Amino acid sequence: MTEVTDPSNGLKKLVLKSAQGSTAEVYLHGAHVTSWKSNSGEEQLFVSKKAVFRPPKAIRGGIPICFPQFGHLGPLEQQHGFARNSPFEVEAATSASATLVLRPSAEQLELFPHSFELRVKVTVGDDELQQELTVQNTGADPLPFTTALHTYFAITSIDKAYVAGLQGVPYIDTLKGRDVLTQQQEQVRFQQEVDCIYINTPSELKVVDEGRQEVVVIRKEALPDAIVWNPWVAKSKAMSSGDFGYDEFESMLCVEAAVAASGAVTLAPGESWAGKQTLRLAKLEQLKRNSARPVMTTLAEEGHQRKAVISSTLNEAASVARISAEYMRLREAGRCVCAIVVGVAPLMRTEFGKHLIFGILAATGRDFALADAIMNLGRARSKLAADDGSCISKEGDGQWMHKHLLAALPLDDSAGTLTLEVAVHNENVPELLDELALWTGDARVQVAIGLKGLLKPLDATGHSEAPEMIIVGLERVPGKPFAVHGPTSFGANSSCTAPGLPEYKLSLDAHMFYQGTSDEPRVPPGTYMSIDLFQLRQILFCCLKLDPSEDYHVDGSQLPQVLQEVKQFRRTHGYKCVGARHSPRHQLPRLVLGTA
Numbered sequence: 212m213t214e215v216t217d218p219s220n221g222l223k224k225l226v227l228k229s230a231q232g233s234t235a236e237v238y239l240h241g242a243h244v245t246s247w248k249s250n251s252g253e254e255q256l257f258v259s260k261k262a263v264f265r266p267p268k269a270i271r272g273g274i275p276i277c278f279p280q281f282g283h284l285g286p287l288e289q290q291h292g293f294a295r296n297s298p299f300e301v302e303a304a305t306s307a308s309a310t311l312v313l314r315p316s317a318e319q320l321e322l323f324p325h326s327f328e329l330r331v332k333v334t335v336g337d338d339e340l341q342q343e344l345t346v347q348n349t350g351a352d353p354l355p356f357t358t359a360l361h362t363y364f365a366i367t368s369i370d371k372a373y374v375a376g377l378q379g380v381p382y383i384d385t386l387k388g389r390d391v392l393t394q395q396q397e398q399v400r401f402q403q404e405v406d407c408i409y410i411n412t413p414s415e416l417k418v419v420d421e422g423r424q425e426v427v428v429i430r431k432e433a434l435p436d437a438i439v440w441n442p443w444v445a446k447s448k449a450m451s452s453g454d455f456g457y458d459e460f461e462s463m464l465c466v467e468a469a470v471a472a473s474g475a476v477t478l479a480p481g482e483s484w485a486g487k488q489t490l491r492l493a494k495l496e497q498l499k500r501n502s503a504r505p506v507m508t509t510l511a512e513e514g515h516q517r518k519a520v521i522s523s524t525l526n527e528a529a530s531v532a533r534i535s536a537e538y539m540r541l542r543e544a545g546r547c548v549c550a551i552v553v554g555v556a557p558l559m560r561t562e563f564g565k566h567l568i569f570g571i572l573a574a575t576g577r578d579f580a581l582a583d584a585i586m587n588l589g590r591a592r593s594k595l596a597a598d599d600g601s602c603i604s605k606e607g608d609g610q611w612m613h614k615h616l617l618a619a620l621p622l623d624d625s626a627g628t629l630t631l632e633v634a635v636h637n638e639n640v641p642e643l644l645d646e647l648a649l650w651t652g653d654a655r656v657q658v659a660i661g662l663k664g665l666l667k668p669l670d671a672t673g674h675s676e677a678p679e680m681i682i683v684g685l686e687r688v689p690g691k692p693f694a695v696h697g698p699t700s701f702g703a704n705s706s707c708t709a710p711g712l713p714e715y716k717l718s719l720d721a722h723m724f725y726q727g728t729s730d731e732p733r734v735p736p737g738t739y740m741s742i743d744l745f746q747l748r749q750i751l752f753c754c755l756k757l758d759p760s761e762d763y764h765v766d767g768s769q770l771p772q773v774l775q776e777v778k779q780f781r782r783t784h785g786y787k788c789v790g791a792r793h794s795p796r797h798q799l800p801r802l803v804l805g806t807a
């Protein structure tokens with residue numbers, strides 16, 4: 212590290228250098244990184260030509276540190292807090308890294324009565340820049356804060372740049388109000404002013420510059436949120452009397468790794484918090500190659516330890532948020548690459564169910580355009596209360612489903628085994644299993660799938676259907692494809708004995724599906740269940756990649772016999788599957804039995 216005084220402004224700054232020649236410059240004023248150049252010498256950060264280097268004014272561009280609050284998310288009137296306006300001290304340094312520290316001044320303590328130490332460690336690597344923030348509460352009271360690394364990226368042209376990694380993520384559009392919306396497009400592009408706070412984003416985001424065919428990959432740790440900002444024409448003009456050029460919006464965009472709308476961090480006295488941002492430069496071509504693979508493959512390839520299990524009762528929104536957060540936490544820590552999606556297929560009928568499931572998918576960073584955000588769950592929950600929800604709306608349903616999932620599969624979370632509980636919108640199951648197969652390598656994988664079933668009283672003619680759950684267990688052991696893994700609801704407990712039933716109906720005794728609830732059975736014994744075997748077939752035959760030429764075609768009356776055969780197959784060949792029904796809607800064969 213070299214400490215220099217910049218002759219153009221008289222301020223002290225540190226110059227850091229990596230082995231292969233990447234550099235970074237850090238001003239002591241605000242611990243503000245104003246330059247990060249790649250190995251090739253190309254500048255990656257934008258600094259306004261009109262930036263004012265006169266403390267306490269914050270420097271326009273580079274990476275201002277917003278602390279102890281981001282924006283107005285905190286008690287201070289001053290937007291983004293005061294760290295960016297404050298002098299830091301150098302505490303330690305090597306040639307490629309420096310640690311700077313800020314302790315609040317008496318004046319600052321008056322405005323923000325919390326003692327703390329804010330450390331910023333800046334490290335430059337080859338084509339990489341890392342910033343670690345550490346906050347310690349050195350006071351006697353709890354210390355709440357929000358924060359952001361307000362990174363201004365230099366881009367060739369705003370119409371050739373976009374931010375990737377935010378699809379399905381909930382956000383607040385600061386320009387429109389406080390409603391929580393969901394990012395629909397895969398790419399956040401800029402055609403007007405953008406000022407959005409994305410909540411609980413995936414830990415990896417990308418700033419793509421098509422102009423120079425490069426991408427900066429942002430990795431965030433303990434910085435769950437991200438603000439995307441470009442002032443566009445009018446705001447730039449308004450700012451141009453100050454420290455921003457009227458046309459500079461064309462060559463910058465901000466993506467700010469933050470603790471913001473997902474909620475402040477509060478440190479007990481003596482407690483510390485650490486957050487980190489890593490920026491890495493890559494070629495766009497490389498990014499395209501990587502993005503063809505599922506996110507989770509990447510994690511697994513990177514050698515993270517595969518350890519699973521997040522499962523729980525899911526009878527209220529809070530559980531979803533908790534589980535999602537737990538998932539994100541474990542994933543951040545590199546300890547878990549496990550999808551959690553829990554058996555709530557019956558809920559799909561209700562608004563609540565949709566929110567629940569898509570909320571989880573959104574939280575796990577998956578690409579589901581339909582994904583509705585976790586943040587919408589509050590709203591969904593009130594709908595649930597209003598729902599008379601013929602079968603799912605009460606406390607206890609979560610436990611009930613969980614119990615059935617456990618019964619359907621011998622869940623195992625011992626080391627080396629990945630246990631998943633899966634229930635997603637049925638259409639998404641093939642994709643999910645495909646992905647699982649890819650990223651779980653040689654781990655043993657168990658999946659419980661909750662399928663939507665329909666309960667119909669035998670004599671009913673109208674639309675008296677109620678959604679019900681069927682659990683199908685799948686297992687993939689090393690060296691074998693996914694295969695049905697018993698006992699499942701479909702199998703020993705099913706038979707087709709009711710004369711006159713349309714052949715696609717199985718006479719499962721719905722009564723037994725309610726065992727384990729605290730409620731009285733709501734469906735009388737003798738009710739028959741029509742299973743949406745179309746979906747089952749989809750799962751078994753699309754996901755398990757069975758050879759259709761080996762299918763057996765039978766009708767419902769042959770079911771007992773078929774099941775016998777399945778059992779026999781299982782015994783003699785290991786893993787086999789059964790599924791599908793006659794469905795004029797889908798023009799499928801009546802019942803299909805395939806071998807794995």
Ligand SMILES: O=P(O)(O)OC[C@H]1O[C@@H](O)[C@H](O)[C@@H](O)[C@@H]1O
Nearest residue numbers: 282290291361385406438440467
């Ligand atoms: O002008 P400042 O205080 O540096 O803030 C710049 C921008 O910072 C972003 O983080 C905010 O979302 C914007 O609303 C704001 O305009």
